[in-house]
Amino acid sequence: xxxxxxxxxxxxxxxxxxxxxxxxxxxxxxxxxxxxxxxxxxxxxxxxxxxxxxxxxxxxxxxxxxxxxxxxxxxxxxxxxxxxxxxxxxxxxxxxxxxxxxxxxxxxxxxxxxxxxxxxxxxxxxxxxxxxxxxxxxxxxxxxxxxxxxxxxxxxxxxxxxxxxxxxxxxxxxxxxxxxxxxxxxxxxxxxxxxxxxxxxxxxxxxxxxxxxxxxxxxxxxxxxxxxxxxxxxxxxxxxxxxxxxxxxxxxxxxxxxxxxxxxxxxxxxxxxxxxxxxxxxxxxxxxxxxxxxxxxxxxxxxxxxxxxxxxxxxxxxxxxxxxxxxxxxxxxxxxxxxxxxxxxxxxxxxxxxxxxxxxxxxxxxxxxxxxxxxxxxxxxxxxxxxxxxxxxxxxxxxxxxxxxxxxxxxxxxxxxxxxxxxxxxxxxxxxxxxxxxxxxxxxxxxxxxxxxxxxxxxxxxxxxxxxxxxxxxxxxxxxxxxxxxxxxxxxxxxxxxxxxxxxxxxxxxxxxxxxxxxxxxxxxxxxxxxxxxxxxxxxxxxxxxxxxxxxxxxxxxxxxxxxxxxxxxxxxxxxxxxxxxxxxxxxxxxxxxxxxxxxxxxxxxxxxxxxxxxxxxxxxxxxxxxxxxxxxxxxxxxxxxxxxxxxxxxxxxxxxxxxxxxxxxxxxxxxxxxxxxxxxxxxxxxxxxxxxxxxxxxxxxxxxxxxxxxxxxxxxxxxxxxxxxxxxxxxxxxxxxxxxxxxxxxxxxxxxxxxxxxxxxxxxxxxxxxxxxxxxxxxxxxxxxxxxxxx
Amino acid sequence: xxxxxxxxxxxxxxxxxxxxxxxxxxxxxxxxxxxxxxxxxxxxxxxxxxxxxxxxxxxxxxxxxxxxxxxxxxxxxxxxxxxxxxxxxxxxxxxxxxxxxxxxxxxxxxxxxxxxxxxxxxxxxxxxxxxxxxxxxxxxxxxxxxxxxxxxxxxxxxxx
Numbered sequence: 001x002x003x004x005x006x007x008x009x010x011x012x013x014x015x016x017x018x019x020x021x022x023x024x025x026x027x028x029x030x031x032x033x034x035x036x037x038x039x040x041x042x043x044x045x046x047x048x049x050x051x052x053x054x055x056x057x058x059x060x061x062x063x064x065x066x067x068x069x070x071x072x073x074x075x076x077x078x079x080x081x082x083x084x085x086x087x088x089x090x091x092x093x094x095x096x097x098x099x100x101x102x103x104x105x106x107x108x109x110x111x112x113x114x115x116x117x118x119x120x121x122x123x124x125x126x127x128x129x130x131x132x133x134x135x136x137x138x139x140x141x142x143x144x145x146x147x148x149x150x151x152x153x154x155x156x157x158x159x160x161x162x163x164x165x166x167x168x169x170x171x172x173x174x175x176x177x178x179x180x181x182x183x184x185x186x187x188x189x190x191x192x193x194x195x196x197x198x199x200x201x202x203x204x205x206x207x208x209x210x211x212x213x214x215x216x217x218x219x220x221x222x223x224x225x226x227x228x229x230x231x232x233x234x235x236x237x238x239x240x241x242x243x244x245x246x247x248x249x250x251x252x253x254x255x256x257x258x259x260x261x262x263x264x265x266x267x268x269x270x271x272x273x274x275x276x277x278x279x280x281x282x283x284x285x286x287x288x289x290x291x292x293x294x295x296x297x298x299x300x301x302x303x304x305x306x307x308x309x310x311x312x313x314x315x316x317x318x319x320x321x322x323x324x325x326x327x328x329x330x331x332x333x334x335x336x337x338x339x340x341x342x343x344x345x346x347x348x349x350x351x352x353x354x355x356x357x358x359x360x361x362x363x364x365x366x367x368x369x370x371x372x373x374x375x376x377x378x379x380x381x382x383x384x385x386x387x388x389x390x391x392x393x394x395x396x397x398x399x400x401x402x403x404x405x406x407x408x409x410x411x412x413x414x415x416x417x418x419x420x421x422x423x424x425x426x427x428x429x430x431x432x433x434x435x436x437x438x439x440x441x442x443x444x445x446x447x448x449x450x451x452x453x454x455x456x457x458x459x460x461x462x463x464x465x466x467x468x469x470x471x472x473x474x475x476x477x478x479x480x481x482x483x484x485x486x487x488x489x490x491x492x493x494x495x496x497x498x499x500x501x502x503x504x505x506x507x508x509x510x511x512x513x514x515x516x517x518x519x520x521x522x523x524x525x526x527x528x529x530x531x532x533x534x535x536x537x538x539x540x541x542x543x544x545x546x547x548x549x550x551x552x553x554x555x556x557x558x559x560x561x562x563x564x565x566x567x568x569x570x571x572x573x574x575x576x577x578x579x580x581x582x583x584x585x586x587x588x589x590x591x592x593x594x595x596x597x598x599x600x601x602x603x604x605x606x607x608x609x610x611x612x613x614x615x616x617x618x619x620x621x622x623x624x625x626x627x628x629x630x631x632x633x634x635x636x637x638x639x640x641x642x643x644x645x646x647x648x649x650x651x652x653x654x655x656x657x658x659x660x661x662x663x664x665x666x667x668x669x670x671x672x673x674x675x676x677x678x679x680x681x682x683x684x685x686x687x688x689x690x691x692x693x694x695x696x697x698x699x700x701x702x703x704x705x706x707x708x709x710x711x712x713x714x715x716x717x718x719x720x721x722x723x724x725x726x727x728x729x730x731x732x733x734x735x736x737x738x739x740x741x742x743x744x745x746x747x748x749x750x751x752x753x754x755x756x757x758x759x760x761x762x763x764x765x766x767x768x769x770x771x772x773x774x775x776x777x778x779x780x781x782x783x784x785x786x787x788x789x790x791x792x
Numbered sequence: 793x794x795x796x797x798x799x800x801x802x803x804x805x806x807x808x809x810x811x812x813x814x815x816x817x818x819x820x821x822x823x824x825x826x827x828x829x830x831x832x833x834x835x836x837x838x839x840x841x842x843x844x845x846x847x848x849x850x851x852x853x854x855x856x857x858x859x860x861x862x863x864x865x866x867x868x869x870x871x872x873x874x875x876x877x878x879x880x881x882x883x884x885x886x887x888x889x890x891x892x893x894x895x896x897x898x899x900x901x902x903x904x905x906x907x908x909x910x911x912x913x914x915x916x917x918x919x920x921x922x923x924x925x926x927x928x929x930x931x932x933x934x935x936x937x938x939x940x941x942x943x944x945x946x947x948x949x950x951x952x
Contacts, residue, residue, distance in 0.1 A: 032882065033827070035897075037895065206893065207833075722921070
């Protein structure tokens, strides 16, 4: 680390609050309806913005008539590509991944449209009602063209989504040594499957939205926005509008979820800022739910052709993945491709001597792909499904097969065949713990009895007499690359300031949107300064040190590291000032309970408030080299990656007659290192698991044969309700990371492990019927179809 | 656009207003009355974030017109903690982390209150089924169920 925390002064802080399930500091306002969400802001004179969007997947615009809309009473502006596109610079995000190659930037569709939802015109009006009326008056005529909808054939399709790019393949990469094919050919057994994952939507409960105001004679753009990254918002807004970053003030209130969707700005958000600048008034856009489900971003549409070779006794010798992902028309943030990331993580927590991979990203005339909680998770889906298929082939129990291959403490550090180095992980321990928690052996025994009674009388399509459900158990293990730290992601900054009255403010470059950073960062700072977390106020957005924001399971490690470094600097200063004032050595001071005391002489003490008051108001009483004040800014540079790991296990019943899946129990054993707040960790995992359950069983964005979205409401796009989600049980293995505090990220893992875990449980239930499941979601229809196909 | 004069009781206070025919109850509460605790998650009547109680019954205020509420007794999330103390249900949500981003929370609280009022002795299964009307994307629901049961127990004890 490079945190400039200054010289070490006094004893290290005691962990009084870190590690405790401190009640969340953000809760009282959120529970009482006093949350500060962006939709609450409607200053006088606000213009309401809406977008006329393409109703065609692919078409040339033959006529675009905005006259009637513009003439409507209360309409302030109607603008098209011709008006706005020349005004804007690059729309790409600041994080440019290798092998990029997105489509050309343009704010509004120009001449043609490339997916249903493509914004064609922007309308600004005096009220939401008038803007809705005006949208109806924007007339667009199209000449339809054949859309590219099937991502599996897009690469070979001469019909191009973006003709100017010359190919439907946006990027590709591979590392497939010939030795892999030899190892696979030499394996006693190998299994292969083509797994396709259903297209999913982040679907945060709060849609995207912002209020932007250009202050003309101040030459300043104020932006209040629902975001995961206020600094990315400022950088991108400045680039797009041709401003200096200090002309953009990004304010962040409460954010109603994001799950990856709100890291980068979308075209609509840029357009609202452009409107604000042109009109010189506050501009408000709150995305509608149908817009969010069809035009913000989609995710997870992957195909993995995966193979796994093993010895007769089940030792993995080779694995390959040929991966393809659907990028849609325009990727969110301008960076297509999670494929490389997915492929290099294929080995997961297993010893596999030889691995080959290939990946390609293709454009289609659909909503663009964006990040969604564990964007690379197809690696876990592909690997954990093929492991279970191999287990069935070898007639070895899937848990036992995993135990034979999982990395153990003595294997670490471990270099994967794909060039990763794992250390400080505990997949074998988590696997054992989760098997115990779910009573794996007990379930298997019961399952054998049920299978004997149900399985004996099964006819295709018929409910077995007496019992129509088959029980199944699934396991999934993975290693999660949390807190990835390169380029723009590598560092976070924080400023900690003790005010003259002893109250504490901390300013971070994060974008907490449900992750509880207001509490967990306060816990870290409180321990360092010997105060109560309730005495620490947490701030994000304008005025904070640059940071990439919250996403990628990064805040605990990287922002936590920054807060730790900044508060250590303040602590050192506080102790030196107190020592000077009390004529003691800093090494003899104890800091805690809001006071500094001379060890062994409790009567000699000063409150933190008294020391702070002196720091600001009595500069002459301070040590000569301290100029006053009680504040420190530090940056933390993260290691390239901090691996966390987990094992999931769940049990289910599958109704053979209806294809309905009922989850019975769900257990997770997680190693996220030292937990800052165990309650928050549980919440992060539970929420991720629920999303994965949705991804495995329910959620599927779908289009018709013409490219019209069919899932435009929450009545069509099925996010799990409480009725579909079981209770969770959690176990923890603690292996400290090498970051200060020993933390690891845990925001995404729940959503990564749960999809293959549920898939495997369902496949296990149906194994006696010879059913093979490779495509999600496992809807009743898909399961019934698979049962009937297996029955011939 | 025609307007209508309505009189409603909101959190115990009589309120008269003139509303456009197409004004939704949710927009009326948020933008005309200034009670922004009622959140709008979908405007399709599907997610439940905008849930309020009318005569003690949960209603999706995004798909009800304000004019339809004329004469009604409306309870919003702001009613739960009129003073400095939070409602036992709110305290239980906090203890169990029945919320993360907080966006579904107002609707979830009011639906939970209706469930407890209907059946102070509700089981975990009934609580889970009962809140399945309301979507939450963050918590995975279990801690909401735990909070509802805990609050119900506490409210039973308070009733004596």
